[in-house]
Amino acid sequence: MTDQLKDELLAVALEAARRAGELLRDGRPADLGVAATKTSPIDVVTEMDIAAEKLIASFIGERRPDDGLLGEEGASAPGTSGVRWVIDPLDGTVNYLYGLPGWAVSIAAQVDGETVVGVVEAPMRRESYRAVLGRGAWVGDVRARPRPAPPFEQALVGTGFGYSTEVRTGQAEVARRLIPRVRDIRRAGSAAIDLCDVGCGRLDAYYERGLNIWDYAAGDLFVREAGALTGGRPGEPPSPQLTVAAPAGVFEPLQALLEELGAWHD
Template sequence: MDHARQPVEPSAELYAELLDVALAAAEGAGALLDQGRPEHLTVAATKTSAVDVVTEMDIAAEQLIVRLLAERRPHDSILGEEGAAAEGTSGVRWTVDPLDGTVNYLYGLPSWCVSIAADVDGVPTIGVVEIPARGERMHAVRGAGAFLDGRPLQVRPAPPMDRALIATGFGYRPERRARQAEVLNHLLPRVRDIRRGGSAAIDLCDVAAGRLDGYYERGLQPWDYAAGALIAAEAGALVGGRAGTAPGPDLTLAAPAGLFEPLQEALDQLGAWRD
């Protein structure tokens, strides 16, 4: 007899429950980070280089989120940037970045956030991005749109690429940064201008809000883009990687139809998907 778990049947009730949990977790972690930020942060660990810091607050925020998820959704799976991992049986998986924009946070810059997403049987379903320094909360529910503090979000109409304001980000390894600089050197003359904010989740949300025309980056992990990608998509953006692929470590790209396609083609020609 096959005892494999059957896929979860999506329902408005499940979506509402997952959104409520995600909002509560993001609000709690955002408050912890915002109110508890010490004047002189202590580096608890490093990742791939001395630049890529992991602060004590980062780790504390993930622990807060994981505790809340374990209390309210004990049978769900969890994937967290700072090492949280749990295998569940419910078909729901949470992808958590407790502090996206860690270096911004370390330096007292406002572009940092808490990013929480939920998949149901592998389908992106809920995304919440809490931006305390801006006093903003963005969220999306699959098929129901994206919102900023309760107000619907809509991407900006696609401009010609030479009039597009594009955001990007850079990796931490020197060799990757050098390659990304080469790509940027060739792309910059072909667009209106480039912005580098320091948080992939916020950049994706800013595409959703019409504050940017497009965004791309190589080297992102699922926790970097899971929530922001859903928010951008529900606001009307196309979101993907290289042609015919989903967003991922090779390339993540978001822009409205009409800009997405030429930007994706340009990035492919420039080899933005490889080091």
């Protein structure tokens, strides 16, 4: 892993995310509707999700044709270079469908399975978040830092909910039992933005069950490079079972409490 390769991957990710963000922001039709559903009738895909992923895949394919690709909406290629791109072309699709601003493009580059570059483009915030392994995390030209850890009972915690009724019911019960223990809970609708908000100090912590790798790959690197901690269940990395992010001092009690509350299962 050379600095030159990191620079190249970052440049590709930034440009791909910028182009996709502009497409989504400027090309959103007034009569936008649901193109398909995935895990449930409320887990929606719009025509713009599909168009953005095609744009990103085409851009990366032109510049790095030997790389692998994994996209939320089905783009997939094995690659031969050891580099794999993990893409969520529109994180926060329901927000986007309703005209809410909390959505983003998330692109991560992995080398031999390790995330080395992460970019989250949030056009409606007019912000671009980027991180490179070993080089820190940045919002535009400003270095990102998490908030100093408050007492746990003063932590502002972000979370999200899944799309199946059974999972959402379990997540709601966890939130019900967690909320008396912290300052408050926020549910914004984009995992990528929530993770970046922890790295920027806009949230003290974030957790969610049911994320896929394209939801958290870029944001996870951003949080860690900003100086906070990430993980899943105790001793494990982030995974679809559970993703947790917070600075030291909040991360440990939150992770332990989520384990006690069974936040990783129904």
